[in-house]
Amino acid sequence: MPVIQSVDRALRILTVLQGSRRLSLGEIAGRLGLAPSTVHGIIRTLLAHGMVAQERDSQRYRLGPATLRLGNVYLDTLELRSRVATWADELARRTGCAVRTGVLLLGDVVVVHHEPRPDGTRQMPEVGIVIPAHACALGKALLAFDPAGLVDVTGRGMTGETITDPVALDAQLDQVRRTGIATEAEEAVLGECGIAAPLADAGGEAAGAIGLVVPASEWPPAASAVDALRAAARAVSRELGAQAWPPPAPDRLRPPASA
Amino acid sequence: MPVIQSVDRALRILTVLQGSRRLSLGEIAGRLGLAPSTVHGIIRTLLAHGMVAQERDSQRYRLGPATLRLGNVYLDTLELRSRVATWADELARRTGCAVRTGVLLLGDVVVVHHEPRPDGTRQMPEVGIVIPAHACALGKALLAFDPAGLVDVTGRGMTGETITDPVALDAQLDQVRRTGIATEAEEAVLGECGIAAPLADAGGEAAGAIGLVVPASEWPPAASAVDALRAAARAVSRELGAQAWPPPAPDRLRPPASA
DNA sequence: ATCCGTGTTCGGCATAGTCGAACGTTATTC
DNA sequence: GAATAACGTTCGACTATGCCGAACACGGAT
Structure with missing residues (x-):
């Protein structure tokens, strides 16, 4: 090309x-x-x-x-963002956590929506920040269903907990494909954990992912929080026109009868 | 070129x-x-x-x-933005108005900081939006001190109040140069007025402008609000290394002895 | 005052980009 | 359902275009 x-x-x-x-x-x-x-x-x-x-x-x-200017227009044109806005608000209230929504950009995740933790504290807006995909829950949720393979596998870690072994990561992704839920424990920044779920679109692909930011002190999160997250991901996916959730595994992992 | x-x-x-x-x-x-x-x-x-x-x-x-991603990094690198943040917060509290900070991009103003009106209502973040320079107070404050002339003069209006006459605009800009304060009354969007002041940098140029968004029903603003705005613009300019405020008129308007 | 270190301009050679036409696919029409 | 149209995409040839090396201007250093 x-x-x-x-x-x-x-x-x-x-x-x-x-x-x-x-x-x-x-x-x-x-x-x-x-x-x-x-x-x-x-x-x-x-x-x-x-x-x-x-x-x-x-x-x-x-x-x-x-x-x-370009970045702002991009946000406006993103259907995903407008669809996710109302659900993220409710999800944050229910779980007490900040809610992030992101999309995949090459090997990274770009945050396109951020609902701050509903405890009234002043928090930096995180829209536009970039996190290596293999080091965050959002990224794992996206990579698991991405038609292209994990771009350059894992280069290097960010914290001591970052997964740098390709086969270990692949095992995690496989589980994400089965459960629809991805997790991350202090792999990107210390003291911060995450749990995320993919957002499927009409084409059955993961157009984005939504996730909770959980302080390490509250990890693992309550089952009710996971349920709320799953419900939100389902709801947004339905609004995007998806027929199934979690979405089907990408074609590259389905080489049944063609050769 | x-x-x-x-x-x-x-x-x-x-x-x-x-x-x-x-x-x-x-x-x-x-x-x-x-x-x-x-x-x-x-x-x-x-x-x-x-x-x-x-x-x-x-x-x-x-x-x-x-x-x-690019847009977000741009905001981070902008010294203007970090310098303006604390002052904008106080200015919004004192005046009860939303505070916008913008920079010039060709003939438009791009908003780089937005402090919402401090009345607790949910407001859309306006960072990244673009407004024709000749139709807003921020733009007038910037054009008045811009070394390049007003790019393409005024094309067409946005509301019935938009100034479309080049000489009328130039007269306003001249007053802005003298007072350091620019105003706009429903020239961009109906029901919304604005008042703005330039932010000078170490080179004596207008690196940006800061302004209040005033509802048409509260127009004109109290003199105390104008004073607070002027004080904030002076303070930020000083932090940016400017020696004078308002900044000197651009060279193109000073053709005294050279020919 | 001189010297480096910048960013910037200029011109020749050849690469690299542009365009027109053909292809494959998908939506539309009768 | 077949034929058509419209669209995105690919390919190849021509030459216009962008690339590079060297020379120029400017600033701040010593």
Whole structure:
């Protein structure tokens, strides 16, 4: 599957900038193995559209405001998000936990909805944050039903608890496929556990996942919380047009009669 | 200033998609005046990075989750945002109004921070929304001190009150430069008025603007609210390293002795 | 004042992108 | 139900386009 070289490079520049906040032209060129003048031409174009911005003092480059505009429109167009909003609210009240909804982006999970814990404390909005898929419950729920295999298997862990063994992860995913429920205990951040369930769409695929954020001190969660989560996932999936929940296993795991 | 053609086209595709949510390949090609196969090649690249997504049923294209990730990182890197956060909170409490902070993106204002009205009602988060610069107080505060002239002057109005006359707008901007305060009365959305002030950075430019959203029924706002707004803008500007507030008029309006 | 370290511009070569036409598939019509 | 139309997708050839190396300007260092 051929890609347009210059566009690919432009997107790589954005990705690099997204990882390291503010970089000089030379640094970007170095990380991508390109000539500075090549990068400059592309950045000039990104600059004209507001996708990157240049600090007037240090001359370094950052992401620009156009990225925010795009991200906001993405949220608006996401049917998943509007469908999940009402259910997440109720789920948070019932369980006393924060509720996250996420979608898969390559090997990561991007949070598209966040219902804060209903205890009135000020909490940072988490919409837009990215978590490695293999290290969170949302990610496991998504990977288990993803038609593409787990992208690059597991690179490296985030905490001591992170699962870095491909076969151990695969065993977990198999269980997720059977039960429809994925869990995670301090594998992404210490002190934080999670439990999640996939959200099926009309095509029978996992369009997203919804999950509870559970403090390690309250782990494992009550059975009633798990039931509420499962019910919410079922309800949202039905609204999305899915016929079954949990969704069927992806085709790659069903090689029965074709060879 | 030459731009890379294919990258420019890729960004145009994103912009079109951002305006019209979901489009077929042919529609995109039509709006850009390009061959469908050309657009397809670019979209395939955007697809590989998650910048666009394709619906599996209708085959149409939407923006993808990678846009959200970029937008979120942009917010994190924005010094303006973190500096404004504490002040906006106090300003909202003192005035009883919602507080918005925005930056300029070509001819529009992008909201980068939003402190809801402190009356406890559920309000939509407005971070990421885009408003034509000439139709809102934030935009006027920014345009008045923007080194580039008002991009394309005023195209067309949003409500009957929107200022569409370039000279009328320029007169307002001149007053903004003198007082440091910009206002808007139902020019963007009916029933909503605004008052805003620029935020100066170390370079003496308007890096952003902060403003109050005032219901039309409470317009004009009390003098104490205007004072509080001005004080907040001064404080944030000082934290950003600005020496003066309001910032000096842009160079394009100072052609004294050079020719 | 001089030297590095930047970001930026310019021009030639060849690669890499564009376009038109053909293909396969899916929805629509009679 | 068959034929048609519309759409996304693939392929190949032409040449316009973007890539790179070297030269230029600017700033802050020593």
